[in-house]
Amino acid sequence: MTTPLNIVFAGTPDFAAQHLQALIDSEHHVIAAYCPPDKPAGRGKKLTACATKVLAQSHDIPVYQPNNFKEVQDQLDLKALNADVMVVVAYGLLLPKVILDAPRLGCINVHGSLLPKWRGAAPIQRSLEAGDTETGVTIMQMDEGLDTGDMILKASCPILPTDTSASLYEKLAALGPQALVDTLALMAAGDYPREEQDNEQATYAAKLDKAQAEINWQQSARDIDLKRRAYFPWPGCHINLVDQEGKSHTVKVHQASEIEQDVSALSAGEIISADKTGIVVATSENAYRLEVLQLPGKKPLPVQDVLNGRAEWFVAGQSITGSGQGN
Missing domain, CATH: 3.40.50.170 (Formyl transferase, N-terminal domain)
Known part of the structure; x- marks a missing residue:
């Protein structure tokens, strides 16, 4: 010894x-x-x-x-x-x-x-x-x-x-x-x-920056998911939504997954579908399915529960707006 x-x-x-x-x-x-x-x-x-x-x-x-x-x-x-x-x-x-x-x-x-x-x-x-x-x-x-x-x-x-x-x-x-x-x-x-x-x-x-935590739909679904995993639990990736009254809401994305899907005819950030299985959004390459979200002031919830209360925020054909500054 x-x-x-x-x-x-x-x-x-x-x-x-x-x-x-x-x-x-x-x-x-x-x-x-x-x-x-x-x-x-x-x-x-x-x-x-x-x-x-x-x-x-x-x-x-x-x-x-x-x-x-x-x-x-x-x-x-x-x-x-x-x-x-x-x-x-x-x-x-x-x-x-x-x-x-x-x-x-x-x-x-x-x-x-x-x-x-x-x-x-x-x-x-x-x-x-x-x-x-x-x-x-x-x-x-x-x-x-x-x-x-x-x-x-x-x-x-x-x-x-x-x-x-x-x-x-x-x-x-x-x-x-x-x-x-x-x-x-x-x-x-x-x-x-x-x-x-x-x-x-x-x-x-480099040190993590909250300003980089917003999902940028111009990226591929793979790159978006890599960032989500890297930024969980802090600062947590998020999307910015503007509702029908023009109010902006920050929604954190806790669970999501890439879907292999041709999205060439769609705009990045466009909602493809929204149901109990998830909110599917077009990216620059493939689609991204949001599965567990956290609304402002609320606890994380499965998409089915989110849609029960805020279905008007996630209508197929609409685009998820925001600054898109995350990269």
């Missing part, structure tokens, strides 16, 4: 907390946890701790919450921990060189893609939107760039036609912790592999 490592952990959401739990359960020692300052949440805007802080405190792990690492005292506090390695998972901060160099073995990161593909903030969503058939996690040695460090270990999984960002998130949250523990075993043994990334193969996973 190799000598256990003294680890400083930095992370924020539940995805990070699942990795922290794996470290707590391992032979290694988590000597401190870093997370952002508590933020207001809920109707009362009460300061609320993130998942990483809650888990760390439940195991009596000291928690540090600097706004960033620009303050010299925050840098000195971390150096004083004398950690072997710092593990960073969905922390949300770019670390300066003084922090990257502080632990004996530097800092490593668990990234939710097979690097160098999908560097950046939203790798899970962007891989779905692009129609990738495989993704995974990469454990990398951090440098000063954005997800540009040397790769130590990768673990992959298929992207199924039924996957959304929610289900893929869960897959990677299960895959990542074991990959992290395996990586730390290599590091503890001394001579661990480091593969330089091919920057020419790199792609960037």
Whole structure:
């Protein structure tokens, strides 16, 4: 057995907390946890701790919450921990060189893609939107760039036609912790592999933008469905409807599917049919069947229930209007 490592952990959401739990359960020692300052949440805007802080405190792990690492005292506090390695998972901060160099073995990161593909903030969503058939996690040695460090270990999984960002998130949250523990075993043994990334193969996973969540009927049904799956559950793809009185309504699309159908004689966005099986709409290629919708202020409902109350919004031959800015 190799000598256990003294680890400083930095992370924020539940995805990070699942990795922290794996470290707590391992032979290694988590000597401190870093997370952002508590933020207001809920109707009362009460300061609320993130998942990483809650888990760390439940195991009596000291928690540090600097706004960033620009303050010299925050840098000195971390150096004083004398950690072997710092593990960073969905922390949300770019670390300066003084922090990257502080632990004996530097800092490593668990990234939710097979690097160098999908560097950046939203790798899970962007891989779905692009129609990738495989993704995974990469454990990398951090440098000063954005997800540009040397790769130590990768673990992959298929992207199924039924996957959304929610289900893929869960897959990677299960895959990542074991990959992290395996990586730390290599590091503890001394001579661990480091593969330089091919920057020419790199792609960037830009942060999600609500403005891009509107369905653009000028796209193909396949591309529309890829976006729907990528943007579920947040921010959720939607359509904009203008009713007979000229009022605009935003309707979220929770479930839908592509239908192979010749739509060359129809306008993109034109409603082909609307019945209990779904609301079928023409796209630039094939048709798209809306199956579960969420009307403003309501819970998600099957199309049959939506039509019972708002059939006049979905009349065959009419077009679903809107800005069409989603792309």
